[in-house]
Amino acid sequence: MKKLFSQHKLLFTLLLFAFVSVASIYLTDLNGHIWAFLGMNDDGRFHVMRIEGLYQSLKRGVYFPSVNMSFMDGFGYIANIFYSDLWLYPAAFLRLLGFTTVQAFVSFYVILNFCTLVISFWSFYQVSRKYDKSLVFSLLYTVSFYRIFDMVRRFDIGEALTLAFLPLVVLGVYEIFYGDWHRWLYLTFGMVAVIYSHALSPVLIVIFICLVIIFRVKKLIQEPGRILSLLKAAFWSVMLTLAYFLPMVEQLRRTQFKLTHAPLIYVSQSGMTLYDLIHGSVTDDLFNQNIGLLMLIIAVLIPVTIWFVKNPALRDFAIIGEILLFMTTKFFPWQYFDHTPLNMIQFPWRFDLLVTILFTIFLASDPLNWFGSWWKKGLLVSLSLGLIVGAEQKMIIDYPQEYSSYQSFNKLDSYSIGSGEEYLPMNADLSVLMSTPHMPKLESGTAVITDFSQQGSHLSFNFQNANNGEIDVPVIGYYGYSAKDSTGEVSKFKMDLNNNGLGQVIVNGTGTVRINYYETAIQRYSRLISIFSLLILIVAIIFQKRMRNRVSLFEK
Numbered sequence: 001m002k003k004l005f006s007q008h009k010l011l012f013t014l015l016l017f018a019f020v021s022v023a024s025i026y027l028t029d030l031n032g033h034i035w036a037f038l039g040m041n042d043d044g045r046f047h048v049m050r051i052e053g054l055y056q057s058l059k060r061g062v063y064f065p066s067v068n069m070s071f072m073d074g075f076g077y078i079a080n081i082f083y084s085d086l087w088l089y090p091a092a093f094l095r096l097l098g099f100t101t102v103q104a105f106v107s108f109y110v111i112l113n114f115c116t117l118v119i120s121f122w123s124f125y126q127v128s129r130k131y132d133k134s135l136v137f138s139l140l141y142t143v144s145f146y147r148i149f150d151m152v153r154r155f156d157i158g159e160a161l162t163l164a165f166l167p168l169v170v171l172g173v174y175e176i177f178y179g180d181w182h183r184w185l186y187l188t189f190g191m192v193a194v195i196y197s198h199a200l201s202p203v204l205i206v207i208f209i210c211l212v213i214i215f216r217v218k219k220l221i222q223e224p225g226r227i228l229s230l231l232k233a234a235f236w237s238v239m240l241t242l243a244y245f246l247p248m249v250e251q252l253r254r255t256q257f258k259l260t261h262a263p264l265i266y267v268s269q270s271g272m273t274l275y276d277l278i279h280g281s282v283t284d285d286l287f288n289q290n291i292g293l294l295m296l297i298i299a300v301l302i303p304v305t306i307w308f309v310k311n312p313a314l315r316d317f318a319i320i321g322e323i324l325l326f327m328t329t330k331f332f333p334w335q336y337f338d339h340t341p342l343n344m345i346q347f348p349w350r351f352d353l354l355v356t357i358l359f360t361i362f363l364a365s366d367p368l369n370w371f372g373s374w375w376k377k378g379l380l381v382s383l384s385l386g387l388i389v390g391a392e393q394k395m396i397i398d399y400p401q402e403y404s405s406y407q408s409f410n411k412l413d414s415y416s417i418g419s420g421e422e423y424l425p426m427n428a429d430l431s432v433l434m435s436t437p438h439m440p441k442l443e444s445g446t447a448v449i450t451d452f453s454q455q456g457s458h459l460s461f462n463f464q465n466a467n468n469g470e471i472d473v474p475v476i477g478y479y480g481y482s483a484k485d486s487t488g489e490v491s492k493f494k495m496d497l498n499n500n501g502l503g504q505v506i507v508n509g510t511g512t513v514r515i516n517y518y519e520t521a522i523q524r525y526s527r528l529i530s531i532f533s534l535l536i537l538i539v540a541i542i543f544q545k546r547m548r549n550r551v552s553l554f555e556k
Contacts, residue, residue, distance in 0.1 A: 021113035044155030045416035123167035137364035145292025158198030259422035271330035321358035425501030477503035
């Protein structure tokens with residue numbers, strides 16, 4: 001058996017990854033029912049609607065939609081600008097292949113699990129060169145409590161995607177600050193992948209990197225090349241993500257959104273008490289955020305064992321993990337950050353995603369050789385998977401009303417835009433929008449409106465006998481909408497701030513209003529800059545590799 005495994009190690013590893021990808025979420029996602037805490041004010045349904053909106057756009061031939069027109073029965077929601085759709089295309093393609101909403105969603109989860117296993121294994125192996133420890137790390141990390149909590153309780157696709165690419169980020173941080181600083185591309189591509197996954201996670205990672213800088217400041221002074229590598233990684237990360245950042249900044253400058261006008265919550269309000277942290281982790285309560293029993297044990301053991309750890313990276317990562325865990329609690333003075341940019345993280349327990357990976361690295365590296373034999377490693381992984389499956393079963397028993405059939409999950413609520421309603425205009429009222437008829441409405445002046453139609457972001461209607469007719473149309477008037485293809489006397493398209501931010505035109509005489517969303521110059525050129533930057537970086541990598549090979553041949 002050992003010989004067979006050795007001969008087909010890759011095949012057995014991939015089969016194991018496939019099994020874990022399914023088993024870790026089977027109880028809540030794969031047996032004809034899905035545990036889905038998806039109320040209209042919960043972010044879970046919001047992410048489901050993001051996939052559905054991308055699918056509908058692809059059906060209409062719109063491949064890079066800026067506004068998700070499936071939200072709010074066609075009023076549209078510009079979440080795409082603030083939440084990149086890049087990694088949602090696989091799920092949307094599954095819908096195009098005929099999968100139902102829940103089938104596509106669950107299949108996407110399985111794919112995401114598998115990718116997390118592969119990326120985490122590969123990342124750990126780049127440093128350790130130990131197959132067994134890399135396998136243990138990938139399995140423990142993928143079935144870690146906070147990650148599964150994100151997937152099956154919060155349905156936070158953004159953070160789940162971040163967790164898939166986070167091992168690559170940590171690998172890049174390790175290489176720049178502890179290993180070969182010439183391998184800064186790991187951090188570049190890891191950060192780019194995270195930025196296109198989740199808007200807030202890069203903020204958490206920057207805080208992590210700042211802590212690493214503090215721990216390694218003496219080494220950085222001695223080896224300034226590491227600072228240069230960090231700057232290179234930062235520069236290329238920015239260039240490759242201008243396609244994300246610039247359109248977002250443009251929209252924020254053009255419109256006052258709810259997210260900038262009034263915060264959903266202050267960060268000081270959501271720190272965890274010590275009781276909640278310990279009780280939730282000890283009881284493996286998957287309904288509430290926590291790090292789980294295994295990570296809690298590691299948190300307790302690190303202060304006792306850290307003095308015996310020789311590896312500086314392991315030692316620093318473990319201590320930083322403890323600091324970040326402390327920052328998730330009410331003991332950290334978050335009240336001083338309520339009115340700072342750091343308030344955007346909303347919930348300090350988001351740091352648990354970094355705590356989880358740092359503690360898992362410490363555990364899988366096994367610096368004190370507690371798990372030297374295969375059977376101990378197998379027992380550790382089995383225990384971790386068992387705890388997760390047991391927690392999922394407990395959640396189903398405790399909240400049976402949320403355990404829905406696939407059929408009920410497929411019934412979408414297009415007004416589920418998240419509890420914060422962040423991307424609505426400042427004065428918009430969602431309850432009023434829900435009761436607003438989906439048709440043009442004459443607000444003042446005179447006009448006869450006929451033949452209204454809408455296909456996605458494209459709206460049209462005819463008007464007659466108009467005299468300064470102010471007409472509000474049933475789309476949120478985000479920057480990028482235009483009535484430039486209209487005929488007759490039609491004003492420029494604008495947002496009616498007094499009527500929930502709906503689009504408005506003023507018409508006179510007779511003609512046809514044609515409204516559509518057009519890519520702005522910044523959206524178009526920022527994408528071109530990012531694509532061009534990627535091509536330059538690839539060419540530079542290939543050229544550098546060839547030059548290195550030539551030098552090697554010359555030296556021989």
